[in-house]
Amino acid sequence: MSRSLLSIAELGETGLRRLLDISEHMAEVNRRPNPKVPALRGKTVCNVFFEDSTRTRLSFETAAKRLSADTMNFSVSQSSLNKGESLRDTVETIAAMGVDAFVIRHGSSGAPWQLGEWTSASVINAGDGWHAHPTQALLDMYTVRTALNRPVSVDGGSFDGLRVAMVGDIKHSRVARSTTEAFKLLGADVTWVSPKTLLPPTHDENVVANLDQVIDDIDILYLLRMQNERMSEALVPHLREYTARFGLTPERAARLGQHVLVMHPGPMNRGVEMAVDPGELPGSVINQQVTNGISVRMAVLFELLGSGSENSLTGNTES
Amino acid sequence: MNTPSDVRKQVLGPDDVRRAITRMAHEIIERNRGTAGVALVGIQTGGVWVAEALAAEISRIEAAEEGGADSIVIGSVDASLYRDDIGLRPVSPGSVSDLTFTVDGVTVVLVDDVLYTGRTVRAALDAIGDYGRPKAVQLAAIVDRGHRELPIRPDFVGKNLPTSAEESVSVTPDGVTITQGTDT
Numbered sequence: 001m002s003r004s005l006l007s008i009a010e011l012g013e014t015g016l017r018r019l020l021d022i023s024e025h026m027a028e029v030n031r032r033p034n035p036k037v038p039a040l041r042g043k044t045v046c047n048v049f050f051e052d053s054t055r056t057r058l059s060f061e062t063a064a065k066r067l068s069a070d071t072m073n074f075s076v077s078q079s080s081l082n083k084g085e086s087l088r089d090t091v092e093t094i095a096a097m098g099v100d101a102f103v104i105r106h107g108s109s110g111a112p113w114q115l116g117e118w119t120s121a122s123v124i125n126a127g128d129g130w131h132a133h134p135t136q137a138l139l140d141m142y143t144v145r146t147a148l149n150r151p152v153s154v155d156g157g158s159f160d161g162l163r164v165a166m167v168g169d170i171k172h173s174r175v176a177r178s179t180t181e182a183f184k185l186l187g188a189d190v191t192w193v194s195p196k197t198l199l200p201p202t203h204d205e206n207v208v209a210n211l212d213q214v215i216d217d218i219d220i221l222y223l224l225r226m227q228n229e230r231m232s233e234a235l236v237p238h239l240r241e242y243t244a245r246f247g248l249t250p251e252r253a254a255r256l257g258q259h260v261l262v263m264h265p266g267p268m269n270r271g272v273e274m275a276v277d278p279g280e281l282p283g284s285v286i287n288q289q290v291t292n293g294i295s296v297r298m299a300v301l302f303e304l305l306g307s308g309s310e311n312s313l314t315g316n317t318e319s
Numbered sequence: 320m321n322t323p324s325d326v327r328k329q330v331l332g333p334d335d336v337r338r339a340i341t342r343m344a345h346e347i348i349e350r351n352r353g354t355a356g357v358a359l360v361g362i363q364t365g366g367v368w369v370a371e372a373l374a375a376e377i378s379r380i381e382a383a384e385e386g387g388a389d390s391i392v393i394g395s396v397d398a399s400l401y402r403d404d405i406g407l408r409p410v411s412p413g414s415v416s417d418l419t420f421t422v423d424g425v426t427v428v429l430v431d432d433v434l435y436t437g438r439t440v441r442a443a444l445d446a447i448g449d450y451g452r453p454k455a456v457q458l459a460a461i462v463d464r465g466h467r468e469l470p471i472r473p474d475f476v477g478k479n480l481p482t483s484a485e486e487s488v489s490v491t492p493d494g495v496t497i498t499q500g501t502d503t
Contacts (some may be wrong), residue, residue: 021412025397028415034449037400067400154412302400308407 004123005300006112007132008181016141016185017154022299023142023292029066030295040069043100043305048074048091048115049126050106055266055290056126056135060103063297069305072099088118095119100305104128122304130172136265137178139289139296141186144220146292147261147285158187165214167193167246168224168273169235171200175265176224180205188220193246197235210245215255221283222263223248223273239272247275261285326499331478333493336461339477340369343459344376346475347428354381356454357426358392362443363414366431367395368492369461373430392425394418398442422451428475432490434460437471461490 005011011019029037045064049057057073064071074094076082081090091102101122104112109129116123127133144150144159151157164183170176170192180190191206191214192199199207208214215221226242236242243249248262253276256262262284268274278284331339351357354377361370374393397416429443440458447453459475464482482488482497489496 018412022410025400025412025415028397029400032449037449038445039400039405303410306405307410308404 003304004112004116004125005134005304006116006123006125008134008137008178008185011134013185014154016138016182017152019138019296019299019303020142020145021153022303023138023295026063026066026295026298026302027146027292029298030291036066036068038068039302040064040067040305043067043069044072044098045069045101045103045301045305046072046074046094046099047126048094048102048104050076050104050111051127053105053126055293056105057103059290059293060124060126060135060297060301063294063301066294067298067301069100069301072097091115091118095121101301124300124304127174129174131174131177133174133178133265135293135297135300136175137182138300139293140179140222140263140265141182142292142296143263143285143289144261147288148219152186159183160187162188162220163214163218164188164190164220164222165193165211165218166190166222166224167211169198169227170194170203170224171198172227173224179222179265191218195236195242195245211247211252215252216257218257218260220261220263221248221256223268225265225267226269226272228269228272243272243275247273249275253281256281256283258282263289266290328497329494330480330497331495336477336490336492336494339461340372340376343461343475343477344373344380347373347457347459348377348380350457350474351426354391356424357428358394358420358422359428359430360393360418360443360447361395362429362431362439363395363397363399363416365433365490366429367414369432369459369490370395370430372492373428373459392420394420396429396443396446398439398446401442401445403438403442416446418447418450422447422453424452424454426455426457427453428457428459430459432461433488434458434463434471434473434476435466435488437467437469440471441469462488462495464488 029035047057047060061071099121101124102115103124103126104115105126106128109131111128112123112125125132125134145152150159166176166180183190191208193208193211193214195209260283262281264286278286348354359370359374361367370393374391377391395417397413399413427447444456457474460473461477462480463473463476464480466484486497486499
């Protein structure tokens, strides 16, 4: 694995499986009464968020703290970017303070790669434009692995035969892209359920245009956030029509098989894609997704910052 | 430790390993006057099978004595997040800690296959401390190969085995082998 986590494609299947294994470790730490280990003492992680975020930023910050790393938070609205400092100068300034990893979210696709050109610190992509959100994909895989007891690891196992319906605005969703990639790497079958206006121009996924066409034959229902801000682009005629064709309504919830997991990356639009109370869905793992996010991000930080190139200090790893 | 090396020397056979475990089991019972309030904790991953073998042997011994046996408490601990060489060598996921009992007030017998620099034991002690405050911690290892780098000594040893740092030692139920050339 490289020193940075930028996309699922660059991580690859082996790296993905490895991180799921390490996440299992971190989940055990998180179940303890005192969920903190000294693994990353002396390391500094800087969160650089150019877009709004609740769970991802807090999740990364919690993850770093549970590994005993120090955290810095950079928020754009209170920064010298407002005085006209360039992104590059800002990043180099922060790096000069001694940062081991940047966690970056940016509205422009590719921004984390650009950042990687400017710093020798590790870079973790916490969402770039419409492009990628690899830690979301990791926590989704970890959630499925745990909830369905499918122990995919470096030693084997797969999601073969799992049927996933990913529903909503695929085009603008970095979550859809990364999570679909990860599901396919592990062997699941992904169907996109989306209006044509909300599909990317080129793709090779199966697509259906109505949730009813697939709802009886799935194992995982993955609802994406209907991005209300896109409504001005008239990509969907009306939110109510969207709910009628793509939303999880009480009628559709009643049709869901007992075994079906319901997932959502958050934040949710109640009454739009989620027209039922998710707390009443037996298969909802939405809260687990958030909880698992911490374990998975701990795994990513530990893998990037806790790993070295020397095989061993003493040549032998026994006690 | 699968070293593609030519020089591989078996120093203990399966019977020797079995006898060492039996003797260590007796010593653990003797030292602690039984096994009430004692927990065996194997260090992931090499110490886990040793802890299980010791537990089985202790149960067998106690069952043969009057009154039968309490089943001995057993667990495992992973020390990888507490090592002092984090950042110096590749991260290896290993296996997850399994400590389902309360550590407070318990006599923990840490169990490993090979005792070498003592650094893993140091890390395991820190890990145990995060679960609670044991009454005491004792250390058992099938092989003590020397070369300690920390002030740590075992309480129960199967075999003292002088080695050089250029060798690696492998312990399984089938025996103990020394291989020229370090692993990994």
